[in-house]
Amino acid sequence: MQDLLHAALDAADGATYADVRIVDTQTEGLTVRDQTVETLDRARSVGFGIRVLADGAWGYAASAALTTEEAARVGRIALEVARESARAVRRPIELVPEPAHRARWSSPLDKDPFEVPLEDKLTLLTGATAEMGKVKGVRFGRGTLDLMRTTTWFASTEGAAITQTVTQTGAGIEALAMSEDEVQVRSYPGSFRGHYASAGWELVADMDLIGNAQRTAEEAVALVSAPECPSTRTTLVLDGHQVMLQVHESVGHPTELDRILGMEAAYAGTSFVGVPDLNHLRYGSDIVNITSDATIPGGLGSFAYDDEGVEAQRADLVRDGILVGFQSSRETAAAMGAERSNGTMRAEGWENFPLVRMTNINLLPGEGSLDDLIADVDDGIYMATNKSWSIDDKRKNFQFGCEIAWEIRNGKLGRILRNPRYTGITPVFWGSCDAVAGAEEWLVRGTPNCGKGQPGQTMRVGHGTSPARFRDVQTGTG
Amino acid sequence: MTAPLDVDAVRRAAAPVLELRGADEVEIVVSASDTGVTRYANSEIIQNTARRETRAYVRVAAGNRVATASTNQLTLTELLAAGSNALEAARTSPDDPAFPGFPTTEQADGPFAVRRYDESAAAADPRHRSEAVQEILKITADASAAGVYETSSHAFAIFNSHGVDRADAYTRCVTTCLVDNGIATGWGEASSHAVDEVDVGAAARRAVDKAQTGRRRGSAERGIYEVVLEPAATAMLIEYLSYTGFGAKSMIEGESFLSKRRGERVGGPGVTVLDDVWHPRSIGIGFDFEGMPRRRVAVIDDGEASQPVTDLRTAKSLGVTSTGHNSGSNEFGPYASNVVMEPGDAAFEELVAAVDDGFLVTRFHYVNVLDRPDTLLTGMTRDGTFRIQKGEVTEAVDNFRFAQSVLAALDSVLGIGRELLTFAPDYGAFGSSVAPAVRVGAFDFATQTSH
Numbered sequence: 064m065q066d067l068l069h070a071a072l073d074a075a076d077g078a079t080y081a082d083v084r085i086v087d088t089q090t091e092g093l094t095v096r097d098q099t100v101e102t103l104d105r106a107r108s109v110g111f112g113i114r115v116l117a118d119g120a121w122g123y124a125a126s127a128a129l130t131t132e133e134a135a136r137v138g139r140i141a142l143e144v145a146r147e148s149a150r151a152v153r154r155p156i157e158l159v160p161e162p163a164h165r166a167r168w169s170s171p172l173d174k175d176p177f178e179v180p181l182e183d184k185l186t187l188l189t190g191a192t193a194e195m196g197k198v199k200g201v202r203f204g205r206g207t208l209d210l211m212r213t214t215t216w217f218a219s220t221e222g223a224a225i226t227q228t229v230t231q232t233g234a235g236i237e238a239l240a241m242s243e244d245e246v247q248v249r250s251y252p253g254s255f256r257g258h259y260a261s262a263g264w265e266l267v268a269d270m271d272l273i274g275n276a277q278r279t280a281e282e283a284v285a286l287v288s289a290p291e292c293p294s295t296r297t298t299l300v301l302d303g304h305q306v307m308l309q310v311h312e313s314v315g316h317p318t319e320l321d322r323i324l325g326m327e328a329a330y331a332g333t334s335f336v337g338v339p340d341l342n343h344l345r346y347g348s349d350i351v352n353i354t355s356d357a358t359i360p361g362g363l364g365s366f367a368y369d370d371e372g373v374e375a376q377r378a379d380l381v382r383d384g385i386l387v388g389f390q391s392s393r394e395t396a397a398a399m400g401a402e403r404s405n406g407t408m409r410a411e412g413w414e415n416f417p418l419v420r421m422t423n424i425n426l427l428p429g430e431g432s433l434d435d436l437i438a439d440v441d442d443g444i445y446m447a448t449n450k451s452w453s454i455d456d457k458r459k460n461f462q463f464g465c466e467i468a469w470e471i472r473n474g475k476l477g478r479i480l481r482n483p484r485y486t487g488i489t490p491v492f493w494g495s496c497d498a499v500a501g502a503e504e505w506l507v508r509g510t511p512n513c514g515k516g517q518p519g520q521t522m523r524v525g526h527g528t529s530p531a532r533f534r535d536v537q538t539g540t541g
Numbered sequence: 542m543t544a545p546l547d548v549d550a551v552r553r554a555a556a557p558v559l560e561l562r563g564a565d566e567v568e569i570v571v572s573a574s575d576t577g578v579t580r581y582a583n584s585e586i587i588q589n590t591a592r593r594e595t596r597a598y599v600r601v602a603a604g605n606r607v608a609t610a611s612t613n614q615l616t617l618t619e620l621l622a623a624g625s626n627a628l629e630a631a632r633t634s635p636d637d638p639a640f641p642g643f644p645t646t647e648q649a650d651g652p653f654a655v656r657r658y659d660e661s662a663a664a665a666d667p668r669h670r671s672e673a674v675q676e677i678l679k680i681t682a683d684a685s686a687a688g689v690y691e692t693s694s695h696a697f698a699i700f701n702s703h704g705v706d707r708a709d710a711y712t713r714c715v716t717t718c719l720v721d722n723g724i725a726t727g728w729g730e731a732s733s734h735a736v737d738e739v740d741v742g743a744a745a746r747r748a749v750d751k752a753q754t755g756r757r758r759g760s761a762e763r764g765i766y767e768v769v770l771e772p773a774a775t776a777m778l779i780e781y782l783s784y785t786g787f788g789a790k791s792m793i794e795g796e797s798f799l800s801k802r803r804g805e806r807v808g809g810p811g812v813t814v815l816d817d818v819w820h821p822r823s824i825g826i827g828f829d830f831e832g833m834p835r836r837r838v839a840v841i842d843d844g845e846a847s848q849p850v851t852d853l854r855t856a857k858s859l860g861v862t863s864t865g866h867n868s869g870s871n872e873f874g875p876y877a878s879n880v881v882m883e884p885g886d887a888a889f890e891e892l893v894a895a896v897d898d899g900f901l902v903t904r905f906h907y908v909n910v911l912d913r914p915d916t917l918l919t920g921m922t923r924d925g926t927f928r929i930q931k932g933e934v935t936e937a938v939d940n941f942r943f944a945q946s947v948l949a950a951l952d953s954v955l956g957i958g959r960e961l962l963t964f965a966p967d968y969g970a971f972g973s974s975v976a977p978a979v980r981v982g983a984f985d986f987a988t989q990t991s992h
Contacts, residue, residue: 094872100634101872103608105626110613112592122667125592127613140591140667147671148579148586151678181633189635202795241795246914326582329687329719330967332906414592451909455921455940460990462919462942464911484911486942488991517689518578518590519967 068218070131071113074138075220078145080116080158081138082219084370085109085129086413091177093208095188097196101205110413114371115141119155120148123416158393159403161373163222168367170229171360172263176210179264184208187272188236194276195238200284202239206272207256209233209511211523215370223372231363231523233259233511234267238280242287247481249283249466251275253304254448259509259523260361282467285479292468292483294539298443298532299485300436303500305465306426306528307508308449313489314346314353315424315524317458318380318388319407320395322419331515332456335489336386338399344386347493350429353381355390357406357422362525363509364409364422371417373406380424384494392419411520418516423507425527429499433530436498438474444538445469445476446483462486485538495533504529544663545593546573546696548708554617558599559702561624564631566602566643568701570830570869571595571615575663575694579670582687584678591667598830598869601627605640641853644831645703648853648863651834654709655818655827658694659735662712665692673716673741680745681720684752688717692736695971699832709826714739715965719924720748725755725937728903728924730773732965732973734824751903751925759928759936761989767899767955768984769892769929772962774902775882776976778918779814780966782947783877785913787816787840788866789855790874796913798948799840799849808844808951811885815839816850816866816877822963823879824973830869838864840877841951850877878972885957885977892956892980894932900986901927901934905943916947921990941986953982 068083075081087109094102110127111134122145124137188206195204210232217225235257237250252258252270260266301309317334321327324338336344346353357375359365367375371393380388389399390407409420437445451464468483469476507527514521555569573595580588597620598611608630610623673690696710716739717730729747731739770778786797793800798807808814817837818825828834831853838850851859852867852875868876893901908920922940929935958978965973 096872098635099637099639100607102870103630103634104611105609105623105630106611107623108596108613110594120586121588123588123590123592125590125594127593127595129614144589144591144667147667148589150671151581151586151675153583153585181630185633185635239794246796324583325685325687326587328582328685328721329580329689329717414594416588416590451911451919453907453909453919453921453942455942455990456906456923460921460940460942460988462988464909482912486988517580517691517967518576 064216066131067111067129067134068216070134071111071138072218072220074135075113075115075142078115078117078142080220081113082217082371083111083113084413085111085216086213088213088412091210093184093188095192095206097192097203098189108412112413113138113141114416115145116156117142117145118149120145120152121156122148125414156394157397159396159401161393161404164368164372164374165224166367168227170261170365172230174264176232176264177212191236191272191276194273195280198277198280198284200240201280202241204236204238204280206236207234209256217372219372225368225372227367229261229366230263231259231261232263232266233257233509234270234272236272236276236279238283240283240287245287247283247286249279249286250448251279253508254450254466255512259363259511260507261363261365262361286467286481289479289481292444292480292538296535296537298440298534299536300440300443300445300530300532302447302530303504303506303528304448304508305446305463306531307510307526308452308463310424310426310526310528311510312452312454313458313461314380315421318390319419320389320391320399323389324395324398330517335457335459340386342385342387345384346381346386346490347384348496349384350499351381351384351493351496352427354378354425354427355380355405355407355422356425359423359507359527362423362507363511363523364525369406369408370410371408373404376406378405390419390421395419409522411522415520418520420515420522421513421524423525423527426499428502428505428529430501433500433504436500436530436532437471437476440471441473443471444483445471459489485536487536492533495535496531497534498532500529544696544710545575545694546571546698548698551615551698552700554615554620555700557617558620558624559700561601561628564601564628565604566702567624568600568643570598571698573696577665577667577670577693578689578691579674580689581674584686586674589667597623599623599627601631603628603631605637606631606634607637607640608634639854639858641857643701643703644705644833644853646705649705649832649834653707653828653834655825657711657734657824659712661736662692662714663694665736677718677741677745680742681749684720684722684749687719691715697826699828701832705832707828707832709828711824711826713824713965716741716744718745718748720752722752725752726924727751727755732963754927754934755925755937757936759938761928761938763986763989765983765985767896767982769896769901769978769980771903771978772976773904773964775979776964776974777905777908778947778950779880779882779976780974781908781918782916783880785910785916787850787877788875789849789851789859792849793855793858798914798916799846800914802846805846806844807846807948808841809954810844811957812841812844812951812954813839813883814841815881816879817881818879820881820975822961822975823881824963824965825879829865829867831867833863833865833867835865850875881975882977884959884961886959887956889958889960889978892958892978893929893934895956895980896929897931899929901929911944918947919944940990942988942990943985944987945985950981950984954979955982956980
């Protein structure tokens with residue numbers, strides 16, 4: 064590996080700066096529908112990408128052929144690409160300094176999920192789907208398991224030399240029930256293939272998929288005949304899973320500094336937030352505190368160094384309701400006049416140019432339990448588990464849908480409601496937050512499918528959240 | 542760039558794997574691509590990448606138990622390792638009684654090579670892409686511009702132990718241009734398999750003109766309106782229609798509109814939406830991920846919900862012949878990746894002129910599914926939402942959030958444009974959509990937005 068790293072950097076001779084990543088990714092994916100295996104895929108992808116800064120512009124080239132000759136060829140291409148880019152650059156790119164780290168790091172885990180026998184994995188998933196199948200009215204049950212291990216070797220012309228390995232695990236179940244006019248899905252412990260973390264098999268063992276299968280299936284069946292969630296303005300309590308998506312879409316993306324600086328304008332969009340808003344904009348109520356934190360053990364966005372060699376950090380984004388930080392890179396930090404990147408440059412695999420990506424964007428816990436939040440509502444709605452999301456290109460006007468809701472009457476949960484949705488405007492919505500549940504309800508959840516960039520990259524990010532309450536929210540599609 | 546895949550070399554490497562000891566059936570799908578993408582924003586190039594990728598998926602059957610392993614190293618050693626890995630996993634799996642087997646050469650007989658391959662696109666280098674962006678930046682010099690210029694080549698091959706042997710390749714040239722003049726944004730784009738068919742200057746001028754028109758601002762209330770959807774907006778609706786319901790698996794499982802409405806009228810007269818990789822404006826390959834030839838399938842035929850696209854598994858379940866739309870995911874099922882809406886006879890100006898009071902939509906943003914069987918979507922309008930009054934575009938309004946059933950929109954179609962445009966997908970590089978402008982009688986702008 065060292066020969067290849069050096070060959071690539073040597074080929075970029077003449078560049079202002081260059082870095083190279085060799086990335087080796089191993090995955091295993093398993094999907095079971097009732098007692099049949101729908102998907103059983105094992106994959107490995109290894110290759111390298113070279114990023115070159117020359118004449119004030121970036122060039123990037125990548126290849127899967129792991130030879131020193133190919134590394135030299137690709138390095139020269141990256142340099143050529145950078146020099147062609149420089150023909151259309153108005154402001155030469157500058158980078159804030161970062162120490163040249165030399166380190167090795169691996170994410171912690173108790174039990175290697177790749178070493179667990181396949182029979183055990185299949186037995187767990189088919190056991191859960193069998194339990195769901197026992198519930199009358201369930202059309203089918205599905206169980207999923209996803210494993211991923213990525214080892215990255217990073218080197219730069221500044222002398223950085225970093226090797227890190229991250230192992231991630233995710234699993235979940237879902238039940239589908241239907242009637243003549245209605246199709247409903249209920250999942251556990253989260254939608255879109257369940258719960259993910261940087262962890263080993265212990266994560267799956269702790270989920271108790273089989274023990275939660277019957278309840279999950281029963282709720283799917285109940286949703287089919289439940290009344291529609293009304294369109295009204297009311298008090299809304301969200302479970303931690305939906306708060307995760309709310310944080311992701313309406314805080315995570317709009318505080319990415321590349322979006323704020325217009326670099327994603329044509330595709331993902333920009334942000335309603337501007338650099339001058341820093342330390343001034345009221346983003347939410349006084350109890351809203353949000354961090355970007357790549358240092359949390361187990362987070363799906365946790366690491367030791369980002370993909371341009373910057374040390375993992377925790378940074379405040381919103382403190383006491385005020386916008387106080389952005390997610391940055393060495394380039395974007397320099398562009399806004401900051402002294403250091405807070406370490407959020409990440410790339411999917413070896414093929415892609417690193418972008419400013421969320422690490423773990425966390426709504427810090429408040430006080431009390433979910434029951435306490437509900438107890439203080441005379442008339443409202445409790446929604447759980449994200450089902451759909453849509454937000455405008457400035458990340459200001461949003462609509463979310465959840466799998467299930469319950470009406471709240473006099474501090475207690477009532478009937479199940481189906482097809483719950485709500486809409487809002489980001490700073491108004493967070494401004495209406497009057498309670499965030501405490502640390503006992505707080506969990507770092509994972510979103511394994513965050514899309515951004517061209518060519519499109521899918522990133523795995525984390526969100527520490529607990530249930531939260533919002534007043535005077537518009538539910539329904541109106 | 543050169544052709545991204547040496548098919549003969551891959552065929553030689555694959556041959557021993559197709560005879561993997563202990564396997565009853567073996568299939569190898571190989572993909573390769575050379576991609577150059579130049580991104581610009583704030584009227585300068587910000588990211589510029591060139592990458593070469595390959596991948597081989599080795600699918601192995603032990604009786605009716607199946608598993609897949611993949612690698613991006615196309616050496617005999619790595620391919621054999623992937624085959625052995627898949628075989629071990631397949632042997633551990635439970636029986637799959639519905640497994641249809643891999644196709645024989647007789648089953649897979651038919652035309653399979655679209656050859657939508659342009660040497661100029663395949664050979665385009667960083668200088669070509671830089672010059673294309675510089676042309677855009679000259680045209681948009683009075684505003685801030687952002688977008689992408691991509692040239693890429695893609696090749697696919699499939700071999701199986703029954704003798705199926707297929708290869709096809711295509712190229713893509715894609716440009717997008719967003720212009721922000723400080724008051725309004727405008728959008729232009731162009732996609733084709735061929736460089737010469739992508740007019741970057743025209744896309745840039747269109748974005749400039751849109752933004753200029755957007756300087757005249759008005760206001761509008763939420764409501765159900767008559768709208769003219771430009772081809773980009775139409776394309777997104779039919780892409781989601783395909784995603785939510787064109788595949789036979791979703792129909793069989795009850796989640797598609799076809800589950801209950803097959804044979805019924807779901808669109809206005811003249812509304813035909815099909816999957817057709819053979820359409821001259823489509824970009825793709827002529828076989829699916831089982832090696833079956835891809836057939837032209839009219840899913841909505843002159844307004845009537847007709848038939849789904851199938852793969853071998855769902856075709857066996859339905860008692861029909863596969864249409865050649867295996868997606869490579871048994872979990873997702875067959876997929877229509879080359880959706881085409883047939884054109885009408887109206888000029889775009891005629892569609893607008895026919896509207897007494899409504900809106901013109903340039904494109905949609907961040908669309909998501911609210912109700913799959915009902916084809917109910919939500920999303921935003923973006924980069925040019927204009928009021929039409931008495932047949933004239935009069936002013937721009939803030940973006941709307943819509944909540945609209947695609948089928949209900951198609952059922953209220955009042956006119957279809959005669960010009961078709963090609964749209965390449967944002968994510969990945971597979972497939973395309975081809976769409977006209979349409980005039981829709983009732984479209985639900987559910988929420989006016991704050992800016």
